[in-house]
Amino acid sequence: MNFDARKYVIIVFIITVGIIYIVRLFFMQVIDDSWTLRAQEIAEKRKQIVPPRGAIFDRNGVKVVSNRTYYNLMFIEDEVKNLDTAAFAQVLGWSKDSIAIRFKEIIKEQGTYRDKNDNYKTKSNYQSDRPYAFIKEMTLEEIATIAPHLDKFPGFYEEITSMRSYTYPNGANIFGYLSEVNEEEINEDHFYRRSDNIGRAGIERFYEKELRGQKGIRYIVTSARNNELKPYMDGIYDTIAKQGPNFKLGIDILLQEYGEKLMNGKRGCIVAIEPSTGEILALVSSPTYDPNLMVGNRNIAKNYPKLILDKDMPLFPRPLAAEYPPGSIFKLLQSLIGLQEGVITPNSGFPCNKSMVGCHNHPSAGNLSDAIKFSCNPYYYAVTRRILQQGKKTSVFADAEIGLNKWYQYMMSFGLGQKFDADATGLRPGLIPNSAYYDKWYGHLRWAFSTIRSISIGQGEVKLTPLQMANIACIIANKGWYYTPHFVKSIGQKGSLLQFRIKHRSMIDSKHFDPIIEGMRRVVYVNGGTGGKAKINNEEKIIVCGKTGTVQNPQGEDHAVFTCFAPMDKPKIAIAVFIENAGFGGTWAAPTASLMIEKYLTRKVKDKEKEKRILEASFKK
């Protein structure tokens, strides 16, 4: 019998297997990508390099926010072998028990996290083959005592991290602070990995995307024991980390420092703006805190509870978010609207008739500028009545509705009753009532000027933030326009954001500003003016134009407010000072503003008496 044909069975068998294997390899290697991904998962580590955040400079080029290198003591549990707890504790300077406690703590930290609503959620994320920080954010001195011994403790290693450092202990509410990202933020933005930092307030938060820079990624071949062996493919896929650009602020850090000093012991704020650009020169919120207290998670854990529980609310950015009745400084706007509407002229006079509202003792104002000088309440009742009740409808209620809505339009054009599109977080809009607002309170056509007359003098429903108060001074200094107040002058090579280069015009023609400015000068320089203490050095070289205000406070002592700009002919600075419970505006707010102006324009303060008086004053209970 001949079995030769059987060789074909064997040949077919061999060739079939060969073809099947080649087809299978073609699928695995060329068509199916999943094995490539699997290989990356197994053998490559994507190592993120987090660049330092962009540095921040003040308007004079002083570096106000920089970065410092800190060290984390990291560990990977799977690589920790035969840990000599006693020796390790000795190196760290800890007690022996605290080592085990810390390990438990880390696992717990990974098990619970706080979401954006501050609710604690539980989810076990701890993985024994991942690195975690055993001790976070050690200084060079701290790590220097530990690092030489680390080779005795396999699985532990040091890692460099960069954190903020503040040259001056000022401006905390401007800069904001950083803290670790939460779970939600990691899910929303794939830029972040666990234990990355994110801006939590102020400029750090608003400009987070610019400041954080670009992460670099290094692809590293790792062994099954998770050792790093070499760059993957000689590093051709690696990307370089890029630090965020340098920021230049409009803030003058020395002015800011001075302002915070002046406001020490007081609750309130100072906002200084350069009228020609809208750049914020100083933004003092008092009381405040040293921004260095909120650097790093160790400090935050220690200091944040104290700050958040402080009844004076140092974390609250008052200039942006506190809404106060403006008081008498509101009269400036009523005057402007009155002139624009043609219901008064610069020479209009009204008697100081105290039948409807009280006033301090002064002669009746014969013209508008004197009315500002005296800050005459009855005068502004009369002006506002004329604005609101123009007699366009026979019904006094319908007439008031038309008048108020017109008035509301004017107020909106001053940037009031709305949030500025500024580069800050936590801004509040303040409140300017319109007809809909009062309809809700009193019912449609159930109110007229007499019902809502307290808005005439900046009381009642009207509320402004100190930033808006300072912006009023800017508008007057510019005779009718303003740029949105903002912090950042330039980002890297680029200028400020586009929205800060758009000129906003109020509805007032520039010719109507002269009598107002004259009135503001008289407030400071003419006898009987309410703001005589705002004079600088009792000289008249730098002419300050201002307006005092005293905000009635049913809860306690009145609030003092002063808004002004200087010099009169070429305004370089516009300021609003608001001091809670300080009483009459001319007594405390006006001199504080004048000191700020002097400091900014002459770089030094000559009138030490005045300075000392302000520094020593305290209105906190």
Added chain:
Amino acid sequence: MRQGEKLTTNLDWPLLITYFLFLIMGMATVYSTSLDPDHPNLFDYSQKYGKQVVWLGVSLFLGLMVFLIDSTIYRKFAVPIYISTLVLLVIVLFMPPINGARAWLQIGGFGIQPAEFAKTGTALLLARYISSLNIKQQNLNSVLVANAIMFVPMILILLQPDAGTFVVFTSFLFVMYREGLTYDPLVLKLVNMIPGVKFKQTWVGTHFIPIMFAIVFLCIVTLLLSNNIITFNFLPGVEIPGFFGVILSLVVFCLIAFLFLRFISTKRERRRISTVIIIAFVLSASIASSVNYLFQGLKKHQKDRIELFLGLREDPNGEDYNRNRAMAAVGSGGLAGKGYTNASVATIESNHVPESETDFIFCPFAEEWGFIGTFILIGMYMFMFLRIIMIAERQRSRFNRVYAYSVVMILFYHLAVNIGMNIGFAPVIGIPLPFFSYGGSSMMSFSMLMFILLKLDSQRSHVLQ
């Protein structure tokens, strides 16, 4: 050696050159996967590649020895050689186990694996026994004797235990099949016990071996693919259910087989071939369907076990950990590979794929050279196997032919199982890739197999054995 003959007379150069190409490629891969940057010298004896160079030298020296000895010695001494390998297989069972197997004999500083040499011994004795039979003697007795020659070393190897080499020994079944020694006498004996039945030959018994292997292979492939949905990244939206893919592949294979057989067959045989192929298709399709159906009907824990065995599930602590990583290494090679010495998964240093210089050496090769490399590699093996079959068929001596078939089937088994476990077609049983894997015993034994074959072939005209 006859007067006036040179060593190279009648030498089969294509086979020898392919062998040397494999040595070079294998050496390069061992070097790449176990490269220690501090010791880049290929001849650094402290490194694996340094040792492998020594093994290569020893193997080539042994090959030269083989060439100097007259080929008749292998026939004459087949029995002593076989018995001495058996003795070694027994001795090794009393050695201390290494990695859980008593597979190593320590001689001086070297360890050798008798199982590797047992293949040669068995091949020689089987060749001698089969060549001593004439056609009429091919009855139940001779089948049992031939099987005994195969099974005795197999059982000793299983005792070590060394599942890989155990499986490889079944390759001799194909050799017997080629020579007409099949299980047919056994089947006939059983079937004819039924009253009234008197077969002279059963088709099933005769072709039992290839059918069994085809069925096992088909079952594995069906199970592997039936749960998948085949997608193509260049044809988005096209999804082929895995089982449909199996049937489709069967159709394609049958067509290819049909055309191939048409090409080599005579006109007379064509009808028969068509019938066989149609029957084969229907049978395999129904086997695939029933495997698929049975698998879907299994309980979950049974399914899990099978899926684990097939590597469809990842079992981080079990053997499948290795295969999953091996497949990742192979699959990540892409079309053109990551480049020589650029493997990231399959290196000794990274150690994601264990044994990447021995049993999993296909991984670094596939990772570094990509599909182009693996295609060429498998193509070269296919060429080598067909060349050996060609050599086998040109022998006048039945001894030589049986021996040559033993060599090709042993090599083929090694290739199929070794690469199979790298691509998820075979369970992880440790056997080396011929001429590639690091290791002295396997290198020497494969080289001996090859050189004995070349020597026998070069003297094919001398003897009429």
